[in-house]
Amino acid sequence: MTETIWITGIGLVSSLGEGTEVHQAALGGAAPVVDADTFAPYPVHPLPALDLDRQIPKKGDQRQMEPWQRLGTYAAGLAIDHAGARDLVRDMHLIVAAGGGERDVALDEAVCAEIARLPPEEGAKLLNERLASGLRPTLFLAQLSNLLAGNISIVHGVTGSSRTFMGEESAAADAVRIAAARLGEGRGGIALVGGAYVAGRWDMLLLYSASGQLRRGDWVPLAQRQDAGGGLVTGTAAAFLVLETESHAKARGARGIARLTAVRSAAARRRGADTAEAAATRLAAGLPLAPGYAVVSGATGAAVPTAAEAAFLAGLRDSGPVQGKVVQSADLIGHPVEAAFPADIALGALAVAGGAAPQALVTGFGVWRGEALALVEAP
Structure with missing residues (x-):
């Protein structure tokens, strides 16, 4: 890379709240916000209260998004505002890390109850039949992973190039890496990159529980969990970064938060x-x-x-x-x-x-x- 990359905007929302001040203060030590009851026996870090109108002013836009899309679109707007880059969105590249859309939990529960009573071979066959006939095409279309990027483009007017990566944690790492690399190579001056995740979802908790990865019971710090064999506690959060080349940021008088x-x-x-x-x-x-x-x-x-x-x-x-x-x-x-x-x-x-x-x-x-x-x- 030939260009130095600055972080000029941060949009961060977690169970602790929203914005840079609350999260910077938390680095000195903060009590976590945990919901141990709604999805018991699995604790989660819940969605904070947000005034969605501040970043997604149209109620129609809010209604057609799933919770993780609303959360990500909200955080993206925070990042753009923090960077003072509202007038640059037409040239802003967008790279998003996204998971799958939210599932029809009622259908999943019915299918699981059916296959639990069958031998594995019959259960696998029934699973394919039920998913093929039970999932509505319109539901699938509403769950497309690139809809987060689409909603960010619609709501905030970000109309540079757009990419969506899937693949859990790897998707997020590669999204940031590729955004920085493209800017560093001179293929643009500014980019918006990030992702969002809502922990309060039975479908995702079911998947992680089936792999034996989830923490069961009361929340305890990471070190104590390791003593008991480990355990994942998922957190609701969205994080977007505005990345800029140093020359681009200086030309518009922007301050770099960090390099x-x-x-x-x-x-x-x-x-x-x-x-x-x-x-x-x-x-x-x-x-x-x-x-x-x-x-x-x-x-x-x-x-x-x-x-x-x-x-x-x-x-x-x-x-x-x-x-x-x-x-x-x-x-x-x-x-x-x-x-x-x-x-x-x-x-x-x-x-x-x-x-x-x-x-x-x-x-x-x-x-x-x-x-x-x-x-x-x-x-």
């Missing part, structure tokens, strides 16, 4: 020698870490990747400069999957901007697949 020095991603097979720890160690090679750098850890709480991240950070401490404070974002906002990596970069930028550290190393270790690192520094 995005590096973004790197990988996808280890997580078996044999190709471990998540080894992949992250390769990604860290050559990063210009300075003494006292902070770490914004994207550890999810899932036992295996969280242990791999701990081993990776221990290796950095043993072989590199003195490591400063480690912030476990999952203890503050939970794990918001596609929104996790941009949210953690936002937290790292706020830590650097607030003078808490000269640099912030942001880590991402996906629940199933995907490793990522970002280095954020003062501009």
Whole structure:
């Protein structure tokens, strides 16, 4: 890359609230907001109260979006406003990390009840039949993952190039990496990148529960969960970043919140020698870490990747400069999957901007697949 990349706008919404001030304050220590009852036995970090009219003024637009789309569109507007870039949206590139749309939970429950009474072979056949005949085409169309990008374009007028990535945590890491790379190569001056996730969804809780990854029972901090075999607590959050080349930002008199020095991603097979720890160690090679750098850890709480991240950070401490404070974002906002990596970069930028550290190393270790690192520094 030949251009320096600045973060000039942050739109961050989590269970803690909205905006940069509440999240910057939370870096000094904050009690998490947890709903342990609605989806018991699974605790979640819930959706905060939002005045949607502030960023999505038309009620018709609000009604036709699913909750995660409303949340993402709202956070995107916050980022644009924070960057003072309303007059630049026509040239703004848009890259979104998105999951699947919300499912017909009633249908899922009926199908699960049916196949639970059948042998596996018959159950698999019945599953295909029920999904083929039960899902409405109109419901599927309303769930398309690129509708978040479409709604951002419609509501906020962002009409540069548009890309949507799927693939859980890896989608978010690659979205930020590719946005920064395109700007760094001179293919544009400004971009909006991020994702959104709503934790209060039975369909997603069912999927994560089936894999044995979810925390059951009372919420406890990440460290205590690891002592009990790990456990994921999902968090409702949306995070969007306005990225600009330094020259573009200076030309319009914009202030850089932080510099995005590096973004790197990988996808280890997580078996044999190709471990998540080894992949992250390769990604860290050559990063210009300075003494006292902070770490914004994207550890999810899932036992295996969280242990791999701990081993990776221990290796950095043993072989590199003195490591400063480690912030476990999952203890503050939970794990918001596609929104996790941009949210953690936002937290790292706020830590650097607030003078808490000269640099912030942001880590991402996906629940199933995907490793990522970002280095954020003062501009």
